[in-house]
Amino acid sequence: MSELIVTRQHLFTIPGFTTRNGFCRGQSREWFRRHGLDWTDFVRNGIPASKLEETGDGLALALVKWARECAEQEAAGGR
DSSP states (O other): OOOOEEOHHHHHHOOSSSSSSSOOHHHHHHHHHHTTOOHHHHHHHOEEHHHHHHHOOHHHHHHHHHHHHHHHHHHTTOO
């Protein structure tokens, strides 16, 4: 099985952290910079879930969890 790729779609639709779904683009870009990750490459291609998990950051882990939930829904034909 191939590794899950987390995309900007996941980033901008994750529910539950503010009154609106998704994480802020500007703060997300800064988060990527602080963790030595390439924002532009992420926007274009996504990022392997393992790279986000390696950070140990709670928001990154929540994003990976959301991406997995989305993938499961897609696999079940729910999206």
